[in-house]
Amino acid sequence: MTVRVQLADFDAGAEIARLRSGDRGVGAVASFVGTVRAENDAAQVDAMVLEHYPGMTEAVLDDLVASAKTRFDIRDALVIHRVGALAPGDQIVLVAVTSAHRDSAFDACRYLMDFLKTQAPFWKKERTPAGEHWVEARASDEAAAGRW
Amino acid sequence: MRPISRAAAIFGDPMNDPADSALATIPRVTTVRVVYLARLREALGCTSEGLAVATEAAPSVADVVAMLRGRGGAWSHELAAGRAVRVAVNQRLARAETPIGDGDEVAFFPPVTGG
Numbered sequence: 001m002t003v004r005v006q007l008a009d010f011d012a013g014a015e016i017a018r019l020r021s022g023d024r025g026v027g028a029v030a031s032f033v034g035t036v037r038a039e040n041d042a043a044q045v046d047a048m049v050l051e052h053y054p055g056m057t058e059a060v061l062d063d064l065v066a067s068a069k070t071r072f073d074i075r076d077a078l079v080i081h082r083v084g085a086l087a088p089g090d091q092i093v094l095v096a097v098t099s100a101h102r103d104s105a106f107d108a109c110r111y112l113m114d115f116l117k118t119q120a121p122f123w124k125k126e127r128t129p130a131g132e133h134w135v136e137a138r139a140s141d142e143a144a145a146g147r148w
Numbered sequence: 149m150r151p152i153s154r155a156a157a158i159f160g161d162p163m164n165d166p167a168d169s170a171l172a173t174i175p176r177v178t179t180v181r182v183v184y185l186a187r188l189r190e191a192l193g194c195t196s197e198g199l200a201v202a203t204e205a206a207p208s209v210a211d212v213v214a215m216l217r218g219r220g221g222a223w224s225h226e227l228a229a230g231r232a233v234r235v236a237v238n239q240r241l242a243r244a245e246t247p248i249g250d251g252d253e254v255a256f257f258p259p260v261t262g263g
Contacts, residue, residue, distance in 0.1 A: 034263050050262065051185065051186050052262070053183075053185055053236070053239070053255060053257065055239050056236055056239035056240075056255070059239055059240070081262060081263075092262075092263065093262070093263050113263060116262060116263050117260070117262065117263040118260065119241070119260065120260060120262050120263075121185070121236070121257060121260050121262075122260055122261065122262025122263070123185065123186035123187070123257070123258065123260060123261050123262070124261045124262070125186075134186060134187040134258065134261075135261040136259075136261070137232070137258070137259030137260065137261050
């Protein structure tokens with residue numbers, strides 16, 4: 001179970017290889033990578049800054065991973081979330097889950113992302129040609145977390 | 149703000165004449181660190197501050213909010229009832245009725261937008 005909040009980019013392939021290495025019981029790996037889009041709400045996004053609440057962020061993610069482990073039959077899980085300055089195309093977040101069979105890995109991966117989106121204290125500020133603004137939370141994200 | 153100790157009140161603090169008030173109504177002062185994040189930090193022009201909250205009953209997040217709203221301007225606007233503001237006490241999501249104690253960290257922030 002690993003949670004990391006970092007400025008640096010990540011190598012999803014290397015992270016997944018590390019996550020499943022040494023565990024011969026793994027038969028499935030599900031992963032999700034979130035990236036910066038060049039357009040949001042019909043506006044061109046030139047750059048983004050991701051802010052977080054150090055300490056609480058890691059605590060929330062640790063709790064989420066622990067609850068995923070309780071709720072789903074998974075072997076291991078990894079969450080990496082970047083903060084700081086990002087550009088369109090950059091990777092933002094990686095969630096990866098290992099399990100014996102695919103259903104648990106898919107479910108746990110989606111569960112972690114759905115709750116990360118609504119619980120973990122990260123905030124995006126976009127720079128567009130019209131200026132800078134904080135991204136507003138989406139009701140659809142609350143609905144996604146509500147289905148669990 | 150000077151803390152009003154129970155002893156001071158019992159021995160005749162002019163602000164709290166023991167003849168007029170029961171012990172339970174003697175104001176207490178709780179000192180917390182308040183943290184503002186993301187859009188709220190910018191709207192309020194404040195990253196963090198120490199706050200001494202005087203209450204008669206056991207203090208909660210609601211007392212901090214009431215004190216901050218009392219500043220008026222952006223404070224009353226941003227922290228108005230119905231605004232989408234989240235709060236955490238000691239880095240755990242909290243609510244208006246969540247109790248606070250000396251040395252606690254109380255954070256206010258907008259709904260989260262990571263991922």
